[in-house]
Amino acid sequence: MEKFISLAHGDGGELSHRLIRDVFINAFGDGNEAMFDAASVIISNSKIAVTTDSFVIKPIFFPGGSIGKLAVAGTVNDLAVSGAKPVYLTCGFIIEEGFPVADLRQIVLDMANEARKTGVVIVAGDTKVVERGSADGVYINTTGIGVYQPNMGCSLEFEEGDAIIVSGTIGDHGIAVLTARGELGITVPINSDCASLNTMLDEVLQHSKGVRIMRDPTRGGLATTLVEIAEDFNITMKINEIDVPVKGEVHGVCDLLGFDPLYLANEGKAIIVVAENERNKVIDILREFPEGENAVVIGTIIGKEKGQLLLETPLGSKRILNRLSGTMFPRIC
Amino acid sequence: MLEILKQSSNPEICKPLVEAVIEKAKEFQQKFGRRPAFMEVCGSHTMSLARTGVKQCLKDEVNLISGPGCPVCVTDQRSIDAMIALAEGENRIICTFGDMMRVPGSNKTLLDSKIAGKDIRVLYSPVEAIKIAEENPDKEVIFLGVGFETTIPILTLMVGEAEKRSIGNFSIWMTTKLVEPVLRYLLDAGEVNLDGFLLPGHVSIVLGENSYKYLVDEYHISGVITGFETAELLFGIYKSIELALTGQAAIINNHPSIVTKTGNQVIHQWMDKYLTECDEAWRGIGVIPNSGLDLKPEYSQFNAKKRFTVEVGEPRKTKCRCGEVIRGLISPNECSLFGKACHPMNPVGPCMVSAEGSCAAYYQYMRESF
Numbered sequence: 001m002e003k004f005i006s007l008a009h010g011d012g013g014e015l016s017h018r019l020i021r022d023v024f025i026n027a028f029g030d031g032n033e034a035m036f037d038a039a040s041v042i043i044s045n046s047k048i049a050v051t052t053d054s055f056v057i058k059p060i061f062f063p064g065g066s067i068g069k070l071a072v073a074g075t076v077n078d079l080a081v082s083g084a085k086p087v088y089l090t091c092g093f094i095i096e097e098g099f100p101v102a103d104l105r106q107i108v109l110d111m112a113n114e115a116r117k118t119g120v121v122i123v124a125g126d127t128k129v130v131e132r133g134s135a136d137g138v139y140i141n142t143t144g145i146g147v148y149q150p151n152m153g154c155s156l157e158f159e160e161g162d163a164i165i166v167s168g169t170i171g172d173h174g175i176a177v178l179t180a181r182g183e184l185g186i187t188v189p190i191n192s193d194c195a196s197l198n199t200m201l202d203e204v205l206q207h208s209k210g211v212r213i214m215r216d217p218t219r220g221g222l223a224t225t226l227v228e229i230a231e232d233f234n235i236t237m238k239i240n241e242i243d244v245p246v247k248g249e250v251h252g253v254c255d256l257l258g259f260d261p262l263y264l265a266n267e268g269k270a271i272i273v274v275a276e277n278e279r280n281k282v283i284d285i286l287r288e289f290p291e292g293e294n295a296v297v298i299g300t301i302i303g304k305e306k307g308q309l310l311l312e313t314p315l316g317s318k319r320i321l322n323r324l325s326g327t328m329f330p331r332i333c
Numbered sequence: 334m335l336e337i338l339k340q341s342s343n344p345e346i347c348k349p350l351v352e353a354v355i356e357k358a359k360e361f362q363q364k365f366g367r368r369p370a371f372m373e374v375c376g377s378h379t380m381s382l383a384r385t386g387v388k389q390c391l392k393d394e395v396n397l398i399s400g401p402g403c404p405v406c407v408t409d410q411r412s413i414d415a416m417i418a419l420a421e422g423e424n425r426i427i428c429t430f431g432d433m434m435r436v437p438g439s440n441k442t443l444l445d446s447k448i449a450g451k452d453i454r455v456l457y458s459p460v461e462a463i464k465i466a467e468e469n470p471d472k473e474v475i476f477l478g479v480g481f482e483t484t485i486p487i488l489t490l491m492v493g494e495a496e497k498r499s500i501g502n503f504s505i506w507m508t509t510k511l512v513e514p515v516l517r518y519l520l521d522a523g524e525v526n527l528d529g530f531l532l533p534g535h536v537s538i539v540l541g542e543n544s545y546k547y548l549v550d551e552y553h554i555s556g557v558i559t560g561f562e563t564a565e566l567l568f569g570i571y572k573s574i575e576l577a578l579t580g581q582a583a584i585i586n587n588h589p590s591i592v593t594k595t596g597n598q599v600i601h602q603w604m605d606k607y608l609t610e611c612d613e614a615w616r617g618i619g620v621i622p623n624s625g626l627d628l629k630p631e632y633s634q635f636n637a638k639k640r641f642t643v644e645v646g647e648p649r650k651t652k653c654r655c656g657e658v659i660r661g662l663i664s665p666n667e668c669s670l671f672g673k674a675c676h677p678m679n680p681v682g683p684c685m686v687s688a689e690g691s692c693a694a695y696y697q698y699m700r701e702s703f
Contacts, residue, residue: 185458242344257457258688314344314563315351317386319698325677 005099010129023105027112028122039123041088049084049146051075056139062180064191067140068110070267073196075144076118080198081214081270083153083205084146089115090124092141097132118196152205154213158235162212162301163279165272167286168294170222171250174264190249195268200289208282210275217271223262223321225271231307238310239299263324341562350567351390357574358394370396370526371573372661375533376403376689377561383698385563395570398525398661399691401515404480405432406683406690407659409614410648412508414438416477418643419506420446420453426469428462429477431455435686439649459487463494466503475637478505482539485509485626489603492635504637507627510613512536514624520552525661528577529555531569534588541596542586549582557585558592607632617656653682658691665695672696
């Protein structure tokens with residue numbers, strides 16, 4: 001096998017064939033689903049969920065994960081928070097000419113490992129190669145198919161007093177990736193939280209009928225996702241600043257550079273809004289999983305007249321939180 | 334250390350502090366028939382006071398006025414336009430702190446120029462600019478040197494590094510500002526009635542406690558050097574009221590573990606080596622003599638203003654009142670544009686877009702519509 005990807009690896013000929021055989025099938029397996037131009041899969045007679053996501057992260061390898069792990073976990077989580085059980089994935093690769101084959105192997109291996117862990121099967125894929133300079137290393141798109149299970153899911157009906165739970169510390173991914181880019185001039189011993197949450201969230205739905213909604217606060221962070229929920233369902237949510245779990249290291253970097261952890265990306269966290277009387281049960285379930293060991297209640301729904309998100313400071317004053325507006329830039333001093 | 338910092342926002346510590354400040358403020362009101370008024374000189378203080386809720390908790394008892402301490406906000410419009418025009422030149426890489434990217438120029442922003450294809454890079458670690466210059470010998474790398482005494486040492490460090498590595502294609506567009514001249518301007522102008530200043534902890538690390546002596550000796554006004562955590566802010570305000578009540582003027586160092594009497598001498602040596610005082614134009618104020626620092630003539634090779642000429646016309650006039658906000662004459666919501674024509678997604682003036690701007694702090698943390 002060549003050491004670097006060339007345009008010929010994407011021309012559909014012999015090199016393409018070898019790349020697919022030696023890198024992709026080698027890792028993903030040549031399942032029964034793989035037919036000629038389309039995979040054939042069987043889905044029981046139920047409602048399905050479909051989601052698609054593209055991954056362009058830089059750097060492609062970062063503490064706690066890689067673009068490969070993220071491409072599986074990200075799409076799996078989109079299905080899982082929708083209340084669906086992820087079953088199939090497809091993946092599309094856009095690779096820059098000259099990309100090291102060893103790196104590609106590692107990325108594909110990370111995808112295969114994460115897929116195995118989550119129980120999804122990668123059933124179809126595509127590879128394209130573009131000229132050097134037309135892309136930055138590698139981009140991956142994954143599409144996921146999930147199955148809704150009967151009598152299980154989120155009610156999307158809210159009541160005053162419902163608890164807002166977050167499954168762990170926020171901002172880890174944002175800070176891990178920013179520092180891994182090497183542009184901050186500081187090193188921080190922090191890993192991305194990149195992880196698939198489907199098993200944990202399935203357990204929550206199995207045992208609680210009080211779940212109102214689940215979301216994963218990725219780009220835009222915790223605050224932006226909560227604002228979206230508040231506006232979409234016309235509910236007033238209040239979170240307590242002091243209860244929001246943030247690692248000391250993340251706090252430190254944010255203080256130094258003027259970021260707000262509430263707006264930093266997460267890739268392995270869930271927000272769960274749950275009926276007041278089920279909150280402890282859900283917290284207990286989450287804490288049984290390593291991905292949820294720091295799960296806490298961070299706030300409540302306090303009204304149903306106005307779609308907005310409030311934050312109560314440790315001093316007891318309240319302020320409105322808005323969506324992230326524009327890119328967050330570090331401050332001057 | 335982290336545990337101590339965490340304690341600083343612990344409600345069990347901070348809520349009683351709020352009560353104590355309010356009690357002291359009431360005592361002041363009884364004695365003088367008005368709220369005590371203090372100016373927080375630094376943009377980071379403005380942000381911290383708003384974000385932690387201290388401003389809201391004290392709004393009926395203490396008048397906290399934002400001062401001219403946000404470096405981007407105090408940069409005059411012609412200078413902003415010049416920096417944006419600088420980026421139009423061919424074969425240049427413009428390096429900047431992120432705050433500058435969305436600051437509105439008369440015609441466009443640096444972000445607009447970047448989107449249009451100009452090579453403009455936001456640096457988190459400014460010394461990175463030296464590396465960029467080394468890697469791009471056929472391009473001119475220009476750093477936009479905007480900042481107060483906290484930032485100026487980094488600029489000298491960059492020049493030192495460029496000198497050491499004999500890098501010929503690196504320069505800084507200096508538009509730095511100094512704290513003392515602008516405080517003197519405000520006090521001389523007498524437009525704002527103040528009972529004291531909250532002095533910024535980090536600038537004071539550079540300047541040292543003694544550097545504020547003129548406030549006491551010449552203006553008979555107090556200053557309390559204050560940190561940025563909730564408890565520190567509250568304690569700084571408490572001390573300020575206490576001083577105002579006695580009628581004595583003094584400088585109190587509430588940050589003695591990191592702010593020394595004479596400041597950071599190594600930094601002073603660096604600044605003396607490379608820099609010399611110069612006149613600077615301030616937004617809403619005009620030129621204040623000797624209120625900035627420029628590179629000494631022997632370092633002209635690193636001075637972008639000496640190496641490149643840019644031509645800018647008269648700045649576009651808007652109804653933005655950033656100039657008055659900076660001088661502490663109005664609070665952001667008194668500007669007719671605030672929250673309507675001017676908001677973070679469409680800033681009309683720099684105070685709405687800078688991470689330390691008063692308008693941004695007010696918009697983000699102090700609007701109460703619930």
